[in-house]
Amino acid sequence: MQHAEEIKLPSRGARFVKGFSRWLSAASAIPRRDPFAFAGLLLYFAFVVIAIFADSLITYDPREILFDENYDLARNLAPGGDHILGTTYSGRDIYSQLVMGTRGALIVGVTAAVCVVTIGTVLGLIAGYFGGVTDTMLMRLADIALGVPFLPFVIVLAAFMNPSQWNVVLGIALLLWPQSARVIRAQVMTLRERAFIEAARVTGAGPWRILFVHIAPNVLSLSFLYASIAVGWAILTEASISFLGFGPSDSVTWGYMLQDAYASQALGRGQYYWFVPPGLCIIAVVVAGFLISRGYEEILFPKLKD
Amino acid sequence: MNQPLITVEGLTKRFDVSRSFKDVFTGNHPQLQAVSDVDFTLAPGETLGIVGESGCGKTTLGRMLIKLISATEGKVMFDGKDISEMTRTEELEFRRRAQLVFQNPFDALNPHFTILRSLTEPLHNARVPREEHGQRIAEAMSMVHLPALEHFLQSFPHQLSGGQLQRVVLARALVLRPDFIVADEPVSMLDVSVRAGILNVLREVRDTMGLAAVFISHDLALVRYVCERTITMYLGAVVEDGPTAAIVENPLHPYTKALVQAVPIPRVDQSHAPLPITGGLPDARNPPSGCRFRDRCPLAEARCAAEIPRLREVGGGRRVACHLVEPA
Numbered sequence: 001m002q003h004a005e006e007i008k009l010p011s012r013g014a015r016f017v018k019g020f021s022r023w024l025s026a027a028s029a030i031p032r033r034d035p036f037a038f039a040g041l042l043l044y045f046a047f048v049v050i051a052i053f054a055d056s057l058i059t060y061d062p063r064e065i066l067f068d069e070n071y072d073l074a075r076n077l078a079p080g081g082d083h084i085l086g087t088t089y090s091g092r093d094i095y096s097q098l099v100m101g102t103r104g105a106l107i108v109g110v111t112a113a114v115c116v117v118t119i120g121t122v123l124g125l126i127a128g129y130f131g132g133v134t135d136t137m138l139m140r141l142a143d144i145a146l147g148v149p150f151l152p153f154v155i156v157l158a159a160f161m162n163p164s165q166w167n168v169v170l171g172i173a174l175l176l177w178p179q180s181a182r183v184i185r186a187q188v189m190t191l192r193e194r195a196f197i198e199a200a201r202v203t204g205a206g207p208w209r210i211l212f213v214h215i216a217p218n219v220l221s222l223s224f225l226y227a228s229i230a231v232g233w234a235i236l237t238e239a240s241i242s243f244l245g246f247g248p249s250d251s252v253t254w255g256y257m258l259q260d261a262y263a264s265q266a267l268g269r270g271q272y273y274w275f276v277p278p279g280l281c282i283i284a285v286v287v288a289g290f291l292i293s294r295g296y297e298e299i300l301f302p303k304l305k306d
Numbered sequence: 307m308n309q310p311l312i313t314v315e316g317l318t319k320r321f322d323v324s325r326s327f328k329d330v331f332t333g334n335h336p337q338l339q340a341v342s343d344v345d346f347t348l349a350p351g352e353t354l355g356i357v358g359e360s361g362c363g364k365t366t367l368g369r370m371l372i373k374l375i376s377a378t379e380g381k382v383m384f385d386g387k388d389i390s391e392m393t394r395t396e397e398l399e400f401r402r403r404a405q406l407v408f409q410n411p412f413d414a415l416n417p418h419f420t421i422l423r424s425l426t427e428p429l430h431n432a433r434v435p436r437e438e439h440g441q442r443i444a445e446a447m448s449m450v451h452l453p454a455l456e457h458f459l460q461s462f463p464h465q466l467s468g469g470q471l472q473r474v475v476l477a478r479a480l481v482l483r484p485d486f487i488v489a490d491e492p493v494s495m496l497d498v499s500v501r502a503g504i505l506n507v508l509r510e511v512r513d514t515m516g517l518a519a520v521f522i523s524h525d526l527a528l529v530r531y532v533c534e535r536t537i538t539m540y541l542g543a544v545v546e547d548g549p550t551a552a553i554v555e556n557p558l559h560p561y562t563k564a565l566v567q568a569v570p571i572p573r574v575d576q577s578h579a580p581l582p583i584t585g586g587l588p589d590a591r592n593p594p595s596g597c598r599f600r601d602r603c604p605l606a607e608a609r610c611a612a613e614i615p616r617l618r619e620v621g622g623g624r625r626v627a628c629h630l631v632e633p634a
Contacts, residue, residue, distance in 0.1 A: 009422070009440045018460065195413040198374055203428035203478065204401035213427075217418040 037295020043288035047281075051103040058096035059084065062252045065091045079273045086273045089264035097252045098277050104253040105235045105285065108165050112234030115173035117227040120180030121219065127181065128188025129211050139185070142178035150175055151240060158246040165248050168238045176233060180226035187219050225293050232289035239282050254278035309386070310347035311486060311518050312371065316380035317344040319366050323591060338590045340366040342542040343380070345617070350485065351516045355529030355550060357565060358539035361587050364522045365409075367539070368488045371520060372406045373397075384486070402432045405479035407489040411471035411496070415463040421474055422459035428482050446481040449514070450474075450507050469500030476507060486518045493528065501528075508532055527569050530554050538562045541590060541598045544617055548624030558626045560603050597629070605630055 010018070050057065059082070060066060066074040066087060077087040085094035127138040154171035161167055191197060192215070200214045235254075241247050242255025243262070261267070261275040319341040329336060341363040348354055356364050369375045371382055373389050382389050384400055392400060408414035415424050425443050434442065447454040450473040463471060472492065479487050489508065493501040509532055512519060523529050529536055529550065536553050538546040538561060546559040557563040564583045583602045588594055594601050600610040609629050617627045 009426075009443075195408045195410055196416045199406070199408065199414050199475075199478070200416075200427065201374065202372060202401065202404075202406045203482070204398050204431035205427070209431070214416055218416075 034295035036291045040288040040291030040295065043284055044292070047102055047106060047285060047288075050099060051106045054099050054103045057099045058093075060093035060096045062092060062096040062100045064093075066093065067091070076269065076271065085277060086271070088260060088274060089266070090260075094257070094274055094277070097257050098254070098281065100252045101254040101257060101278060102281065104165065104251050105238065105281070108168055108238045108253075109231040109235040109285070112169045112172040112176075113227045113230035115169060116176045116230040116234075117180055117223045119173060119177040120226060121184055121216075121223045123177065124181035124184030125188055125211050125216060125219070128185035129192055129207070129215065131189075135185070138181070142181055145175055146178045148175055150237070154237060154241055155244065155246050158241060163246060163248050165238060165251065165253070168234065168241055168247075172230070172234045172237055176230055180223065180230075183226070184219050184222055187222060188215055191215050191218055221296075225296050228289045228293040228296065232286035235282060235285050239278075254282050311350045311352075311385060312348040313383040314344055314346050314371070314380070315383070317367070317370060317377050317382060318342050318379040319363070319370060319375070320378045336591055339542050339593070340590065341370065344539075344542075344544050346537060346544065346547060348486075348518050348520070350518055352535060353512055353519045353521060353533040355533035355536040356520060356522045356539060357524065357526050357529050357536060359524060359587060361590070362539045363542040364524075364539055365490055368406075368490045368520060368522045372404055372488050373400065374406070398432065402482050403484050404486045404488075405482060405484040407472075407476055407479050407487060407492045409491040409494060411468055411475050412463070414475045415471060415478075417463055420460050420462060421466075424463075424474065425459075425478055425481055428478060432482055442481055442483075443477075446477040449480055449511060450477045451503075452477065467500075468496050469503060472496060472500075472504050473507065476504070476511075480511065480515070483515070484517060486520075488520045488522070490522045491524070492521075494523070494525075505531055525569075526554065526565050538565065541587060541593055543598055543627065544625075545599065545627045546625070547617065548622065548626075552622060552624060558620065558624065558631045559599075559628050560605055560630075561599050597627075 068074045073091045074083075074087050075089055075091045077083050079086040083093050083095065085098065087093055088097075123138050123142075127135040150171075153175060154168060157171045158167045197210060197214060200210050205214065238247070238253060239255030239258065242253050243259045245259055247253060247256055247259070255278075257278040258275055261271070266274045318339070320337040320339050323336050323338050325334065325336060328334075344367060346354070356367065358364050366375070370377050373382075376390055384404065387396060387400075389400060415421075419427070422443070425446065426439055429439050429442055443459075444454045452458065452470065452473050463474075466474070472495075476492075492508065493504050496504065505528065508519075508521070511517065512532070519533075521529060521532050526536075533550050535548065536546075536550040537544050538553070538559065540561050546553060546557070546562045553562060554566055557566045561583070583604065585602050588598070588601060594611070596612050597603070597606070597610040597615050600606040603610065607629070613629065615627045615629050617625045618631075620626050620631060
């Protein structure tokens with residue numbers, strides 16, 4: 001046996017730092033490669049900052065009914081002065097509602113996306129790798145979930161349980177996972193046949209280790225792609241539910257603002273400053289998610305571009 | 307003679323192939339016999355070459371030896387134990403002792419793992435204590451003549467050349483200190499310029515570690531360079547088995563003769579004598595009756611179509627499956 005000096009292996013901490021810096025450098029490649037994706041990232045970043053500092057950004061309590069100096073209800077005030085975006089029919093500050101709504105929207109969007117992608121990735125991995133009866137059962141379940149109409153399902157869910165934003169998250173998680181699960185399953189089925197997976201078997205890795213240590217890193221980028229799409233979907237759904245009046249009554253969201261504006265006939269009075277800002281915010285978040293996923297897709301699958 | 311490390315008995319692998327429209331009505335389940343009735347033994351420390359043209363079942367045989375696919379019939383005994391009837395503990399021990407070197411180094415390493423991670427993974431699975439990992443990896447890296455440098459170990463497969471990758475693949479197999487490796491066409495995907503380096507590493511490893519190896523190749527010249535003994539396969543069956551030197555100098559089976567003659571001689575003005583055989587490999591779904599080689603064999607007689615030639619001892623440690631070769 002040849003004599004070999006011992007080499008020093010990096011500690012767990014050092015490996016983590018290394019991996020994190022690698023991830024950062026990959027993320028920093030996005031603005032150079034795709035300005036649209038970068039714009040999407042900036043939009044997200046702006047919304048996240050607003051959501052985090054919402055408490056210091058608001059000028060009034062968004063649920064407080066405001067009165068003017070004559071103790072009259074401060075209703076339907078035009079933008080300007082104390083009220084940056086004016087007030088609602090019941091005398092609440094629109095700007096503060098909009099800022100608070102960002103927090104609600106992002107909480108729903110991010111938790112729903114995390115749930116969807118976790119369920120989708122785990123089930124996709126299992127179905128793709130084990131195949132056979134497991135695969136058939138999971139994929140039939142996916143077909144059923146895909147067949148259920150989306151909005152009615154969430155409304156029924158909201159009707160059976162107490163109205164809360166978590167119903168929306170639950171509904172989205174239950175119905176949106178099949179799309180990511182299917183794509184990840186297909187990816188796993190091709191990865192399963194690759195030589196490096198056989199190599200893992202030859203070196204003694206068990207099936208679960210192969211699945212979550214060897215295959216999973218290769219499909220995580222796809223999971224992120226689906227997460228960025230799911231965020232937009234979740235926010236849109238939450239807004240729809242709230243607009244239809246099935247949303248939580250204890251929190252202010254963009255959908256609730258639209259519902260309030262609709263019920264108070266804001267359009268009839270031409271109060272564009274009331275319902276246009278939340279509408280624009282919803283569009284901005286959904287478009288940002290779309291731009292990121294599109295840019296990400298081009299980095300992932302450069303050949304699809306042409 | 308000490309106890310063989312590997313004993314292969316009647317090993318057969320049939321694959322289901324897709325049924326035609328007619329097969330559905332006739333109740334026919336067509337099958338492709340990739341490996342049929344292969345027997346041989348391998349002593350500890352022995353190197354065996356398996357040669358044959360594409361599609362003759364070499365790779366399937368190699369994958370069965372390493373328990374990547376299961377045999378349809380027959381069995382492989384590793385150190386006296388049937389590899390298909392192992393408990394999880396026995397299988398882990400088998401996985402530690404028997405390793406595979408892949409044909410395509412560009413596909414054999416996980417693209418998301420650093421080289422270090424790929425080399426640590428086998429040690430982790432074999433429950434080698436963490437304190438020993440550094441020393442074991444350094445040992446494997448020096449055996450394949452790769453620098454055990456921090457930046458090299460931290461690089462990803464796409465940053466390395468084919469030759470370097472194949473050395474890493476070899477190091478991954480050696481890091482477990484196996485007793486047996488299967489090398490499936492280990493240099494066929496590499497540039498000619500780096501082949502010699504890999505082959506020399508294989509020879510060194512064979513000599514220093516004393517491990518038994520099965521070296522699968524379509525190139526008799528490569529097998530001759532590395533192996534003491536050679537098996538020639540044709541359409542899933544062994545046609546000749548014996549010491550490499552004897553086979554290369556005096557091939558007995560007509561197919562081996564053709565293979566030896568097909569090895570190019572490095573001379574510009576070499577005579578291009580036509581090969582004694584023509585045509586291609588017959589359809590493995592319905593091989594010719596009797597001797598599988600008869601429709602391409604220049605010497606075939608009536609008996610060859612009627613009777614399947616058995617592998618017979620012909621002296622000098624050689625076995626041949628041909629009616630026309632008389633036992634010595």
